[in-house]
Amino acid sequence: MKMFRILAICCFMLGVLFAFEPTVAMAQDQMVEFSSAPQQNIEMADALRQDGKIYVVVAVLLTVLAGVLFYLIALDRKVGRLEKQLKDEYVNR
Amino acid sequence: MKKNWWKILTVLLLVFTVAVGMLSEVPRLAILNETIRNLYFHVPMWFGMILILLVSVVYSIKYLRKPSIKNDVIAHEAAKVGILFGVLGIVTGMEWAKFTWGEYWSNDPKQNGAAIGLLIYFAYLVLRSSFAEQQQRARISAVYNIFAFAALIPLLFILPRLTDSLHPGNGGNPGFNAYDLDSSLRMVFYPAVLGWTLLGVWIINVKSRLELLRQRIYENV
Numbered sequence: 001m002k003m004f005r006i007l008a009i010c011c012f013m014l015g016v017l018f019a020f021e022p023t024v025a026m027a028q029d030q031m032v033e034f035s036s037a038p039q040q041n042i043e044m045a046d047a048l049r050q051d052g053k054i055y056v057v058v059a060v061l062l063t064v065l066a067g068v069l070f071y072l073i074a075l076d077r078k079v080g081r082l083e084k085q086l087k088d089e090y091v092n093r
Numbered sequence: 094m095k096k097n098w099w100k101i102l103t104v105l106l107l108v109f110t111v112a113v114g115m116l117s118e119v120p121r122l123a124i125l126n127e128t129i130r131n132l133y134f135h136v137p138m139w140f141g142m143i144l145i146l147l148v149s150v151v152y153s154i155k156y157l158r159k160p161s162i163k164n165d166v167i168a169h170e171a172a173k174v175g176i177l178f179g180v181l182g183i184v185t186g187m188e189w190a191k192f193t194w195g196e197y198w199s200n201d202p203k204q205n206g207a208a209i210g211l212l213i214y215f216a217y218l219v220l221r222s223s224f225a226e227q228q229q230r231a232r233i234s235a236v237y238n239i240f241a242f243a244a245l246i247p248l249l250f251i252l253p254r255l256t257d258s259l260h261p262g263n264g265g266n267p268g269f270n271a272y273d274l275d276s277s278l279r280m281v282f283y284p285a286v287l288g289w290t291l292l293g294v295w296i297i298n299v300k301s302r303l304e305l306l307r308q309r310i311y312e313n314v
Binding site for chain 1: 100104107108111112115116121122123126127292295296298299302303306309310313
């Protein structure tokens, strides 16, 4: 089972690597067709990325996500402890 | 910790979704602009809802074949989490629609179908709470749950396709189809769907265990 954990983490690392890899290779040999053609003069949050402020948003989102997940993990462990306690009482009765 | 590797996978997938989903390159399309990133957060709510409600139906069928409190509890908790995902999906959809379609609610067939589908599931909760006797409640709500899922599929996936719709993938509106969903979107979209669905399964897991504990305590008292 420890193998699974290591495997999962490896998959995650690989995924991150692939995603950050510039999509140059893909763009060269396969052009994706869009139903409405992509244009260069479309407004995107480029300025936001250039001066780095998008990372603030990512940090905030990750903080919220971390908070919610920690809450869920805490809840999970509390239920686990209760399960154990109840089983003990049941066995020792 | 041994059986919980999938919970770690959930955390990793969600962190990946938020971080890479915000930072990666996305197609430049008119009207959508950066809101195309909602694909990683709005759409997985619906994918997650369908998968989680499918879990609920499976446990309802299991209950009818072999009545046990565990099957009933899991079916109920899964339905509740599925409804939560559906409500989040419809609210995020309205927010997105306001800035791309111009209105929060434009009576689009997809929106109406989703709303009716959710109402059918709200009725499931009402039905459940109207029985005092446990076995009766479990059996009748299991039957209703199967009906509700069977009604939800045409409402979400068939009826909107038969008429004009603003929503991508419906009524001759191509949207994020095979051509549009390019590999840079897919790279985050599939992990996002898996991550959000697993989060729902995790919540079902914790809530069902808590409910089963509660029932065991009542038995012992």
